[in-house]
Amino acid sequence: MDMDRRSVLGLSAAALAAAGTFGSNPAAAKAPLAGKQNAGFYRYKVGDFEITAINDGFFDRPLEGFIKNAELADVQTVLAESSLAGDKLRIPFTTSIINTGSKLIMIDAGNGNVGAPTSGAWMENFKAAGFSPEQVDLVIFSHFHGDHINGLRLKDGSAPFTNAEIMVPAAEWAFWMDDGQMSRAPDAMKGAFQGVRRVFEPIKDKVAKYEAGKEIVPGITSIAAYGHTPGHTAFAVNSGSGKLMLMSDTTNHPALFVRRPEWTAVFDMDGPTAIASRKKMLDMAIAEKAQVAFYHAPFPAAGTIVKDGSSYRLVPVAWNSAI
Ligand SMILES: [Zn+2]
Numbered sequence: 001m002d003m004d005r006r007s008v009l010g011l012s013a014a015a016l017a018a019a020g021t022f023g024s025n026p027a028a029a030k031a032p033l034a035g036k037q038n039a040g041f042y043r044y045k046v047g048d049f050e051i052t053a054i055n056d057g058f059f060d061r062p063l064e065g066f067i068k069n070a071e072l073a074d075v076q077t078v079l080a081e082s083s084l085a086g087d088k089l090r091i092p093f094t095t096s097i098i099n100t101g102s103k104l105i106m107i108d109a110g111n112g113n114v115g116a117p118t119s120g121a122w123m124e125n126f127k128a129a130g131f132s133p134e135q136v137d138l139v140i141f142s143h144f145h146g147d148h149i150n151g152l153r154l155k156d157g158s159a160p161f162t163n164a165e166i167m168v169p170a171a172e173w174a175f176w177m178d179d180g181q182m183s184r185a186p187d188a189m190k191g192a193f194q195g196v197r198r199v200f201e202p203i204k205d206k207v208a209k210y211e212a213g214k215e216i217v218p219g220i221t222s223i224a225a226y227g228h229t230p231g232h233t234a235f236a237v238n239s240g241s242g243k244l245m246l247m248s249d250t251t252n253h254p255a256l257f258v259r260r261p262e263w264t265a266v267f268d269m270d271g272p273t274a275i276a277s278r279k280k281m282l283d284m285a286i287a288e289k290a291q292v293a294f295y296h297a298p299f300p301a302a303g304t305i306v307k308d309g310s311s312y313r314l315v316p317v318a319w320n321s322a323i
Contacts, residue, residue, distance in 0.1 A: 046243065049219065056095060056120070056147075060089070068268075069263060082255035095151075103138060104137050109148065110147070111150050112153065123151075139164045142233050146192065150199065153199045167207070171231030175229070181193070227278075234281055245290045251282075253296055258312045262275055
């Protein structure tokens with residue numbers, strides 16, 4: 001008998017109908033189409049700390065011109081290895097919340113209501129995860145790009161995290177808040193400087209500036225990962241035997257920059273320095289046998305790094321019903 005796909009499906013439907021189990025129950029409710037994804041949060045443990053990944057949507061970036069030092073065809077070949085075809089790349093946003101048991105700490109604040117229209121569900125997802133903004137004790141920033149800072153101050157100027165202390169990388173502050181740097185910057189970058197001032201100017205006397213290579217709060221150590229921006233910072237989170245490396249924007253989408261760390265995105269302000277930081281961080285994650293979390297990896301943006309020949313691969317975390 002020719003069991004091609006159509007005949008198999010046809011037989012199954014006929015068999016089900018004959019058995020009276022398909023389409024014959026008058027009481028069956030018609031479920032409306034949901035039309036949207038469920039709330040985007042995911043929890044996992046690092047030692048005694050509880051980490052909650054909070055999704056903030058995505059931004060579709062045309063591939064053309066995205067990578068400064070590779071041909072478009074080569075970029076598309078590497079993306080195809082991850083079943084990502086086409087002429088654009090979906091760049092997701094995910095922030096990490098660390099509950100140490102005594103403090104609720106956010107790393108970066110998402111797009112707020114200032115980013116791409118496909119982003120902006122951060123607060124809804126944060127609340128769905130059981131948090132409220134006034135519970136946040138501390139917001140630590142990795143760097144000052146808009147997709148990481150705008151959630152601290154919404155479009156109307158309000159600041160949702162009313163009880164939070166704010167910590168920023170000293171090197172990042174020194175660059176973006178410097179009027180000379182702003183006046184010398186190319187016109188295309190002026191908006192980024194103005195965005196930083198929109199968020200931080202009203203609290204400029206209150207933010208704490210941290211140095212790289214220091215345990216800035218118990219269990220969280222800053223790591224210089226410069227290049228993406230002048231003060232771009234990653235973090236090592238340690239609790240008991242648990243280790244997590246928060247990679248921030250050490251890579252943009254891992255399907256490109258974990259696979260090809262020698263490529264550099266248009267967002268990397270100093271390409272060669274960003275490449276060196278990227279390789280250093282990926283090697284460190286392997287040597288430390290640490291979990292990793294990225295800001296721009298597909299949700300929940302966590303996993304482990306493995307070596308793959310002369311390259312690397314992100315093994316995404318498997319959804320776990322227990323934490
Ligand atoms: Zn980013």
